[in-house]
Amino acid sequence: MANRTENPLRCSTSKKSNDRLMLIIGTCAGIVIGFLLGTSFPASSLTKMNISSTIVPPVNTVHGEDEKPEKSATRSPPSKGINSSDAAFHKIWVPSNPRGAEMLPPSIVEAESDFYLRRLWGLPKDDLPEVKPKYLVAFTVAYQQRNNIDACIKKFSDNFTIVLFHYDGRASEYDEFEWSKRAIHVSVPKQTKWWYAKRFLHPDIIAPYEYIFIWDEDLGVENFDAEEYIKLVKKHGLEISQPAVESRKTITWKITKRIPGIEVHREVEEKLGRCNDPHLPPCAGFIEIMAPVFSRDAWRCVWHMIQNDLVHGWGLDFALRKCVEPAHEKIGVVDAQWIIHQKIPSLTSQGTAQEGKSAFQGVRERCKREWTMFQKRMSRSEQKYLKDIASASSKSTLT
Ligand SMILES: *[C@@H]1O[C@H](CO)[C@@H](O)[C@H](O)[C@H]1NC(C)=O
Ligand SMILES: *[C@@H]1O[C@H](CO)[C@@H](O)[C@H](O)[C@H]1NC(C)=O
DSSP states (O other), rough: EOOOSOOOGGGGGOOSSHHHHHHHHHHHHHHHHHHHHHHSOHHHHHHHHHTTTSSOOOOOOTTTTTOOTTTHHHHHHGGOOTTTTGGGGGGOOOTTTOOOOOOOOOGOOOOOOOOOOOOOSSOGGGGGGGSOOOOOEEEOOOOOHHHHHHHHHHSSSSEEEEEEEESOOOOOOGSSSSSGGGGGEEEEEOOHHHHHHHHHHHHTTTOOOOOEEEEOEEEEEEEEOOHHHHHHHHHOSSSSEEEEEESSSSSSSSBBBOOOOEEEEBBBSTTSSSSOOOOSSTSSSOOSSSOOEHHHHHHHHHHHOSSSOOOOOOTHHHHHHGSSHHHHHEEEEEEEEEEEEEOOOGGGGGGBBTTTTTTHHHHHHHHHHHHHHHHHHHHHHHHHHHHHHHHHHHHHHOO
C-alpha cells in the first residue's frame, strides 16, 4: 500500500551522509550507555530500582516490580478506585473489547481508523482539516483510463476521500493530476475490485465514512454529481444503491436502467420468468456491482460476505439483499443522478490466454464459475444454519 503524499522525513532513509553519520553516532552512544547501565547495576539491583520516567516511559509493567503481585489481593478493592500504579497488579480482561484485545484497558482501544493523511510534525490534533471527508470513493483503474478517472473524480467534492486501486501498477503516473496528492493509491497488478475491497476497505478502517462508493473505471459521469446523489440516497433511505444507467449497449438487468423524470426507483418488471417474487432480485432488492454505493452499516455486512478467493464478485449483487431489511425498500436505483456505462473491456484483457482460450474467454469463464460457487456456498451456509438451529432447539426441548 503506497500512500502518495510527500514524506520528506522518512527517518531510516535520509539521503544526506551527514544525517547518516548522526544516526550512527546516536546509535553508538545508545549502545555505550546501555552497556554502562548494564554493568554498573547487577540484575538484582536493577529489579529493585524504581526506573523513573526519565529513562523509560512509564509503562505499567516497569512500575514497582519490587512488589509481589500477590499483595494486590489484600489491597483496597477496585470499587474504591485503582491508582495507575495498582493497575499492574490487576489482570485486565474485558470481553466487550474487540476480539484479541481483551487484555487492554478499554479506553486505550482504538478499534477504528481512517484514510486521513497526517503531517509528520506539530500536534496530532491539528493535522486534519476542520471539515473531514465523510464519504469515500474507490476506483479500480488502469492508466489507460486516466482521463475518465479524472473526469469522475471532479464529480466528487472535497467531502470525499479518494482511493485508487491500480491494477496495472502505474500509480505514480497519476501525479499529473492535482487531486492525486490527496488520494490513497494502492498498486497491486492484475487484481479485481473485490480483491482490493476485501483487503483495503475493511469496515473498521473506513468507519468514519458514511457512504462508500466502489466503482469501475469505465463510467461516464456527465450527468452525475456525488453530493446531489447522497442527498437523494438519504432522502429515500437507500442503504445500498447505484446511479441509474444509460448504456450504449444492451442492459443486462432492467432495474439498472434509467427511468427519466423521477428521483429513484426500487423495482421493475423483468422479462417473463425472471422473477418469481416481485420483491426479489432481479426485480427488486437488487443493484449491479459496477457502481455500488453502500451506507456504512450495509458495507459492514457486505464486506463479510465477500469471499476471499472469489475475486470477480459475480453473484454478490444477488445476495446484497441479505444485508439490509427490508431489502426491497432499502436497495434502489437513483434516476436523477445517472451514469453512462461505456463498457470498455478492461480487466478482462488482463488475463492470460491458455488452453486455446483467449484471455477474455478465460476471465469470463471464471466469472461465471465464481457465480455458481458463491450461490452454492450461500445456500449451503443457510441450510447449515437452519439445521443447526433446529437441532439446538430440539436439544433444548429434550432437557
Ligand atoms: C492512590 O494511592 C495513594 C497512596 O498509596 C493513596 O493515598 C490514594 O488514596 C490512592 N488513590 C486511590 C484513588 O485509590
Ligand atoms: C461538504 O459537506 C458539508 C457539510 O455537509 C456541506 O455543507 C458542503 O456543502 C459539502 N461540500 C460540497 C462541495 O458540497
